[in-house]
Amino acid sequence: MPVDIRDQTRTLSRLQKLELEVRRLQAMLGKVEEQTGALNAQLQQCEDPVAAAHRQQQELQKQYRSQEAELQANQERIAKSNEKLRAVKTNKEYQSGLKEIDDLKQIGSKLEDQMIACLDEIQAGHRFLKEHQAQADHRAAQIRDELEQVRRDAHESAAHLAAAQAQAAEISRQLPAELLALYRRIRDRKPDGVAVAEVRSAVCGGCHVNIPPQMYNEMQRRDRLKNCPNCDRIIFWENEDERSE
Ligand SMILES: [Zn+2]
Structure with missing residues (x-):
């Protein structure tokens, strides 16, 4: 599964x-x-x-x-x-x-x-x-x-x-230690303290730059965590209405 x-x-x-x-x-x-x-x-x-x-x-x-x-x-x-x-x-x-x-x-x-x-x-x-x-x-x-x-x-x-x-x-405490450490590393490098960003319509909510199409498609499988190629924030995709063909 x-x-x-x-x-x-x-x-x-x-x-x-x-x-x-x-x-x-x-x-x-x-x-x-x-x-x-x-x-x-x-x-x-x-x-x-x-x-x-x-x-x-x-x-x-x-x-x-x-x-x-x-x-x-x-x-x-x-x-x-x-x-x-x-x-x-x-x-x-x-x-x-x-x-x-x-x-x-x-x-x-x-x-x-x-x-x-x-x-x-x-x-x-x-x-x-x-x-x-x-x-x-x-x-x-x-x-x-x-x-x-x-x-x-x-x-x-x-x-x-x-x-x-x-x-x-x-x-x-509910997060795997590695993931928490990654989150904190990114957070501490960002002046706004934002380490996690939602991607909507293929745009990173953290830096407002477009996610490459292939990566955007992969994201929708939600089987691996991804980082924005531009700002390095942990990105996630939620909105089913935007699912690519
Ligand atoms: Zn970004």
Whole structure:
């Protein structure tokens, strides 16, 4: 009874399909770190200016409170100096007292200017936050969702990968060792990892080159494995509708 190699080529095709899935999943998982890195960078880009504005607001408010305390102290000093002035005995003391009060008032006036400038900055900060906070929060939430999705997909892909690898190992065990070794040799030489190709209408599905007519006829007997004369892939023929005369 002639050998039918269909079982072998079908098993090889199943193995090939699984291994291609393994490759696809590995490539996908290989990109996860890059993707999450890029998303985290985007997240930072969107959150950093707002966080910096918040920090600056706190800093300015602290600065304003300290100026306020200083002004208060200054006013108390002026009041004390005024009191002292009422008790002076000589004109010289009086003049020096007036000078002291004048100096203090100048310091106070400078402080008030600084406080106004500080309030202006606080208001500008408020405006910036009012304009950007909601937008930044919204975008940050979107990016966090995307990150979550990438992580979920990666988790799922890792599970699929493990399953596909286990199945591929199982199928490999069903193949004769020599055939498996041949398959792997060809696979490892092909950049696309495809070692098995179906021939349809006398064309190799791996390299899309025509199979010589005599070889094509022989293939249809399915009694021996053949390799594509052009790309060396293991080729098989399945489609009975195309059977040559
Ligand atoms: Zn070929």
